[in-house]
Amino acid sequence: MNWMEKELSAMEDASLMRTLCLSSSILGCPGYTVRGERRLLNLSSNDYLGLSQHPAIIEVMREELLIEGSGAGASRHVTGNRASYGRLEEALSGWQNCEAALVFANGYMANSGVIGALVGRGDVVFSDQLNHASIVDGTILSRAELARYRHNDMEHLRTLMNKYRDKRRKLIVTDAVFSMDGDQAPLRELAHLKCEYGAMLMVDEAHSGGIYGDLGEGLCHELGVDVDIHMGTFSKSFGVYGAYVCGSRTLIRWLVNKARPLIYSTALPPSLIAGISKALELVQTEHWRRVRLREAVTLFRSSLSAAGFDVSAGDSPIVPIIIGDNDTTLRFSGALEEEGIAAVAIRPPTVPEGTARIRFSLSAVHTDKELIDAAARIRTVGLQLGVLSL
The missing domain is CATH 3.40.640.10 (Type I PLP-dependent aspartate aminotransferase-like (Major domain))
Known part of the structure; x- marks a missing residue:
C-alpha cells in the first residue's frame, strides 16, 4: 500500500493535506471554540441561530x-x-x-x-x-x-x-x-x-x-x-x-x-x-434570532468591504473571501488563529481549483463588537500576507 504515501506526499506538496484539529465548546459561551488552551471566536460554525447550547x-x-x-x-x-x-x-x-x-x-x-x-x-x-x-x-x-x-x-x-x-x-x-x-x-x-x-x-x-x-x-x-x-x-x-x-x-x-x-x-x-x-x-x-443574524451579517459584510476585501453581495451568513492559491489560504487561516479567530481554509476539491478561500460563517450569538474587532484583525492579516494592499 505504498501508493498511499506517494499520493499523500503529493497532496502535502500542493497544500491539500487535511488533518483533524481538536476543538471543544465552552458551555455558556456560545460563539467561541477552544483549540489547545486558546479560546477562539468561532467564525467557522454552521450554528447560525446559536441554538446548539440552548x-x-x-x-x-x-x-x-x-x-x-x-x-x-x-x-x-x-x-x-x-x-x-x-x-x-x-x-x-x-x-x-x-x-x-x-x-x-x-x-x-x-x-x-x-x-x-x-x-x-x-x-x-x-x-x-x-x-x-x-x-x-x-x-x-x-x-x-x-x-x-x-x-x-x-x-x-x-x-x-x-x-x-x-x-x-x-x-x-x-x-x-x-x-x-x-x-x-x-x-x-x-x-x-x-x-x-x-x-x-x-x-x-x-x-x-x-x-x-x-x-x-x-x-x-x-x-x-x-x-x-x-x-x-x-x-x-x-x-x-x-x-x-x-x-x-x-x-x-x-x-x-x-x-x-x-x-x-x-x-x-x-x-x-x-x-x-x-x-x-x-x-x-424565537424569531429574534433570525433578525439578529441578519443584523450581524449586514455588519460583518460591510466591515469586510470597508476593510478592502471583495465581498459578494447577499444576505447569507456564509461570507467567503477568495484567496486563490492553497498555501496562502492555509497561512491566512493559521494567522487568523494566532489573532484569536477560528476560520478554516477551504481548498479543492471542496471548491474549484484556484478558488481556495476563507469561509466565514456567522451566528446570531455574535455581538457587534466581536464582529467589528474580527474584521479589523482579518484586515491586519490580509495586509501582512499581501492579500490586501494599502
Whole structure:
C-alpha cells in the first residue's frame, strides 16, 4: 500500500493535506471554540441561530436520555421507530405546509437516499456545478446519468434538458443557498423549467432552513416556490443533528420503502429526536434570532468591504473571501488563529481549483463588537500576507 504515501506526499506538496484539529465548546459561551488552551471566536460554525447550547434543548435531551437510554437499538423498520419520530414528522409537515415528512440520520444520507430512490439507470439528474458532494455522490450511486449545469446558469440547464428530454425520469437538484459561496439558487426559474420539461425538483435547504421564511421554513417558502422534494438538516440552524425530507404522502411512502440509507441504518437516538423537536419549536417561536443574524451579517459584510476585501453581495451568513492559491489560504487561516479567530481554509476539491478561500460563517450569538474587532484583525492579516494592499 505504498501508493498511499506517494499520493499523500503529493497532496502535502500542493497544500491539500487535511488533518483533524481538536476543538471543544465552552458551555455558556456560545460563539467561541477552544483549540489547545486558546479560546477562539468561532467564525467557522454552521450554528447560525446559536441554538446548539440552548438550555431547553439540552434539558429535553437529558430527560429523554434518562427514560429511553442512549440508543434506538435498531433501524426504524425493526424496533427503532419510537412514537416521538411520528410526532416530529407531523410537526415538520405542518411547519412546511406539506402532506408528510421523513427524518433521516443526516443530510448526506438524506440526499443520497432520496436521489437513489427516485432515479436509476435510464434516468438523468440535472445538478448545479456547485452542489454539495452528497448530491453528486447520490447521483453516482443511483446510476442515473449526471448532467451538471454551470452554476446558476439557466440557459445551460435548458440546453441540457433539451438534450435529455427523452429520458424516462428527470430530476433537477440544487442547493437553495450554496455552502461555500453563500449565494442563492434561482429557485423560481428552476420551478418554471421543472414544469416545462416534466421534471421533478429537489431543493436542499441545509444552509437556508431556519434563516429564511417567517417561521424559518427556508428559501423556498420565502420566495413562494413549490417543490416536489424539500430537504433540510438539523445540524446547522437547529443546532442539533439529523435531516428531514418533506413532500407528498406518496413520496414519503416511496422513500420509506426505497431509501436505502433509511432502511439500513440504525434510527437516531430518542434523546436526539427530543432535542430536534424542541429546536423546531424554537426555530419557529424565537424569531429574534433570525433578525439578529441578519443584523450581524449586514455588519460583518460591510466591515469586510470597508476593510478592502471583495465581498459578494447577499444576505447569507456564509461570507467567503477568495484567496486563490492553497498555501496562502492555509497561512491566512493559521494567522487568523494566532489573532484569536477560528476560520478554516477551504481548498479543492471542496471548491474549484484556484478558488481556495476563507469561509466565514456567522451566528446570531455574535455581538457587534466581536464582529467589528474580527474584521479589523482579518484586515491586519490580509495586509501582512499581501492579500490586501494599502
